[in-house]
Amino acid sequence: MPADRPELAAKAVAAQPDLVILDLEDAIPLAGKAGARAALETAVAGVGGAMPVFVRVNPVSSGLFADDLAAVPGDAAGLVVPKFDATSQLESLSRATSLPVIAGIETVRGVADARDLLAPPVVGCYFGAEDYVADLGGVRTDANGEVAVARALVAMAARLAGIPALDMVTIDLHDDHRFSTEAHDARALGYAGKLCIHPRQVSLANTAFLPSDAEVAWATRLLAAFDDARGATIAFEGQMVDEVVAARARAILRVAPAS
Amino acid sequence: MPADRPELAAKAVAAQPDLVILDLEDAIPLAGKAGARAALETAVAGVGGAMPVFVRVNPVSSGLFADDLAAVPGDAAGLVVPKFDATSQLESLSRATSLPVIAGIETVRGVADARDLLAPPVVGCYFGAEDYVADLGGVRTDANGEVAVARALVAMAARLAGIPALDMVTIDLHDDHRFSTEAHDARALGYAGKLCIHPRQVSLANTAFLPSDAEVAWATRLLAAFDDARGATIAFEGQMVDEVVAARARAILRVAPAS
Amino acid sequence: MPADRPELAAKAVAAQPDLVILDLEDAIPLAGKAGARAALETAVAGVGGAMPVFVRVNPVSSGLFADDLAAVPGDAAGLVVPKFDATSQLESLSRATSLPVIAGIETVRGVADARDLLAPPVVGCYFGAEDYVADLGGVRTDANGEVAVARALVAMAARLAGIPALDMVTIDLHDDHRFSTEAHDARALGYAGKLCIHPRQVSLANTAFLPSDAEVAWATRLLAAFDDARGATIAFEGQMVDEVVAARARAILRVAPAS
Numbered sequence: 001m002p003a004d005r006p007e008l009a010a011k012a013v014a015a016q017p018d019l020v021i022l023d024l025e026d027a028i029p030l031a032g033k034a035g036a037r038a039a040l041e042t043a044v045a046g047v048g049g050a051m052p053v054f055v056r057v058n059p060v061s062s063g064l065f066a067d068d069l070a071a072v073p074g075d076a077a078g079l080v081v082p083k084f085d086a087t088s089q090l091e092s093l094s095r096a097t098s099l100p101v102i103a104g105i106e107t108v109r110g111v112a113d114a115r116d117l118l119a120p121p122v123v124g125c126y127f128g129a130e131d132y133v134a135d136l137g138g139v140r141t142d143a144n145g146e147v148a149v150a151r152a153l154v155a156m157a158a159r160l161a162g163i164p165a166l167d168m169v170t171i172d173l174h175d176d177h178r179f180s181t182e183a184h185d186a187r188a189l190g191y192a193g194k195l196c197i198h199p200r201q202v203s204l205a206n207t208a209f210l211p212s213d214a215e216v217a218w219a220t221r222l223l224a225a226f227d228d229a230r231g232a233t234i235a236f237e238g239q240m241v242d243e244v245v246a247a248r249a250r251a252i253l254r255v256a257p258a259s
Numbered sequence: 260m261p262a263d264r265p266e267l268a269a270k271a272v273a274a275q276p277d278l279v280i281l282d283l284e285d286a287i288p289l290a291g292k293a294g295a296r297a298a299l300e301t302a303v304a305g306v307g308g309a310m311p312v313f314v315r316v317n318p319v320s321s322g323l324f325a326d327d328l329a330a331v332p333g334d335a336a337g338l339v340v341p342k343f344d345a346t347s348q349l350e351s352l353s354r355a356t357s358l359p360v361i362a363g364i365e366t367v368r369g370v371a372d373a374r375d376l377l378a379p380p381v382v383g384c385y386f387g388a389e390d391y392v393a394d395l396g397g398v399r400t401d402a403n404g405e406v407a408v409a410r411a412l413v414a415m416a417a418r419l420a421g422i423p424a425l426d427m428v429t430i431d432l433h434d435d436h437r438f439s440t441e442a443h444d445a446r447a448l449g450y451a452g453k454l455c456i457h458p459r460q461v462s463l464a465n466t467a468f469l470p471s472d473a474e475v476a477w478a479t480r481l482l483a484a485f486d487d488a489r490g491a492t493i494a495f496e497g498q499m500v501d502e503v504v505a506a507r508a509r510a511i512l513r514v515a516p517a518s
Numbered sequence: 519m520p521a522d523r524p525e526l527a528a529k530a531v532a533a534q535p536d537l538v539i540l541d542l543e544d545a546i547p548l549a550g551k552a553g554a555r556a557a558l559e560t561a562v563a564g565v566g567g568a569m570p571v572f573v574r575v576n577p578v579s580s581g582l583f584a585d586d587l588a589a590v591p592g593d594a595a596g597l598v599v600p601k602f603d604a605t606s607q608l609e610s611l612s613r614a615t616s617l618p619v620i621a622g623i624e625t626v627r628g629v630a631d632a633r634d635l636l637a638p639p640v641v642g643c644y645f646g647a648e649d650y651v652a653d654l655g656g657v658r659t660d661a662n663g664e665v666a667v668a669r670a671l672v673a674m675a676a677r678l679a680g681i682p683a684l685d686m687v688t689i690d691l692h693d694d695h696r697f698s699t700e701a702h703d704a705r706a707l708g709y710a711g712k713l714c715i716h717p718r719q720v721s722l723a724n725t726a727f728l729p730s731d732a733e734v735a736w737a738t739r740l741l742a743a744f745d746d747a748r749g750a751t752i753a754f755e756g757q758m759v760d761e762v763v764a765a766r767a768r769a770i771l772r773v774a775p776a777s
Contacts, residue, residue, distance in 0.1 A: 368678060393765050395673065409670070428758075
């Protein structure tokens with residue numbers, strides 16, 4: 001949510017996201033940065049501890065970073081640092097703050113160097129498709145073909161760093177189908193969640209990133225059969241099942257919502 | 260155009276490409292190389308300064324390179340160097356010529372090392388799908404799936420080098436739909452243009468790589484609304500618009516053809 | 519085939535694969551490893567020299583590797599080493615065995631570092647989609663979108679190493695369409711073959727990785743026309759044909775089955 005709209009905090013909380021991000025960057029025009037910084041305390045108070053609050057500051061090299069950082073309330077849980085694309089910024093961050101950082105990988109350089117960039121104090125990252133394509137000089141399309149490789153590379157880099165990756169925003173506010181399709185694709189690619197820009201998107205994300213009832217039922221049946229066979233390779237519902245497939249089934253049950 | 264067919268220069272010029280490339284490489288069989296070199300002056304004269312003329316020489320390591328280079332007319336604007344895939348070739352080129360170079364990235368090694376290869380005197384590059392797939396030992400298909408990753412990586416490397424990338428040729432001479440679809444995809448991926456092998460393809464490329472009327476109209480409406488909101492995040496025609504999306508709209512108007 | 523099922527060797531041989539792999543890893547539960555090792559000799563004898571036999575051992579770092587290696591029969595042709603993802607394992611292998619190795623690239627680290635990993639004694643590799651996606655924390659889907667980038671990168675790395683790459687298994691035992699579609703896609707991407715987990719898949723693979731009759735006929739016609747033109751660029755059946763396209767046609771005839 002834009003940091004200058006603290007009255008939106010109640011709606012954000014009601015949507016039950018895993019965390020709330022107060023944006024000082026792209027959502028706030030230059031003339032509004034000071035006002036948005038001044039509103040951070042009220043916005044954090046509006047969330048009221050219901051979930052962690054992160055503040056998206058302007059990029060480290062933007063000239064706005066120091067003032068942004070000084071304005072971050074003491075009860076903020078962390079920073080989101082956009083357009084993160086130089087390892088020198090890791091040192092700048094470590095010197096400037098002890099807060100955990102979610103890094104925005106959203107430039108061509110950021111994607112190309114993601115493996116080196118995702119290191120402490122970075123504890124998570126997101127892929128920013130709109131900024132990435134603007135930097136690339138490309139065109140955003142509904143089919144997302146222009147971000148397919150970059151989006152996969154960011155998820156791979158996050159896995160190598162052992163941190164969660166969050167999928168790109170869907171700027172179409174009312175296109176639930178697009179949001180859910182992208183969320184499903186993102187989960188398949190290894191993303192742990194998806195950035196939301198509207199409360200209605202949060203429940204779509206929460207649904208998409210948890211195993212479906214059908215997946216849970218499949219995993220339960222499969223593991224029963226695999227245990228019966230004492231771990232020997234079996235044919236199960238037309239598929240060969242060995243330890244690898246069983247491991248995937250166990251992973252589904254591990255994160256499945258309690259029924 | 261094949262360098263041994265200088266009579267085609269008039270047709271090439273009439274099609275109004277951004278530049279003309281006279282090919283000494285794959286278009287010319289070994290027995291014809293000497294004749295094609297001898298025809299370069301006539302071909303350049305045929306273009307008559309209407310647009311820059313580049314000469315595609317044979318690869319640096321081909322054994323034909325020195326003779327090709329010696330034959331390049333003084334009024335050629337630059338070289339196209341195919342199968343460019345070793346950084347040592349950068350030094351060879353710098354020693355051998357002061358002409359700007361468009362590098363052909365069209366081997367697996369070239370794609371994998373593109374980030375290091377795209378350095379001065381290279382001022383542009385193209386992705387060569389036919390050669391790439393031949394080197395890969397794969398199969399060219401209509402769907403282009405076999406080149407999807409390589410094609411994206413080349414555009415990313417060009418962006419990191421700050422130079423334009425040109426998309427692969429479409430060897431289907433009469434399949435305008437394929438050419439235009441590929442050109443649109445290429446523009447989305449960040450390509451600045453597309454190699455043409457027939458005059459009829461040039462206008463298709465010129466159309467595809469400029470914003471459409473619909474894009475220009477969208478960008479104009481969007482920026483009016485965004486300016487009205489003084490840069491605050493707005494909902495515009497169902498999409499969230501912030502500084503990033505506005506920047507994309509400005510980029511469209513910057514390159515739009517004058518109406 | 520699971521190494522503890524030597525009675526399956528006759529079926530495997532009858533399917534006429536290029537080689538047989540006896541699996542000690544995912545197909546065999548921990549309690550069965552010793553029994554499967556003891557059955558290796560019988561299984562190799564069952565193949566009876568009809569084609570080379572490789573033994574898939576457990577990963578180098580699994581704690582099972584040494585015992586697996588000690589059990590490999592003297593007439594085994596080589597090892598398959600799964601979850602291969604550290605260059606230190608190259609030295610471990612060189613010290614431990616003089617057998618050629620097919621490396622399983624099936625972790626995120628393995629894919630990211632494939633170019634360094636594919637070195638002697640590795641003489642081939644396979645891409646393991648099930649393990650890769652499990653390691654990635656993603657979801658396996660019918661459309662294979664979640665493995666598209668990794669699968670392409672492995673084929674590229676294999677080409678740079680000058681070794682053949684084998685495509686992922688298809689665990690759907692009765693879905694011939696999926697198997698064949700994947701095999702065709704894999705061939706386009708530069709894969710030389712595909713792992714099979716059921717005898718019925720072998721003939722599908724053998725068909726998919728050889729040029730079709732239509733490809734052979736096209737290549738024959740094209741080369742006749744190109745030779746008539748003495749290597750000059752020609753328009754052939756609506757396509758521009760130059761040396762690159764002719765080289766692809768020659769490659770098709772080189773591997774085509776004798777008619």
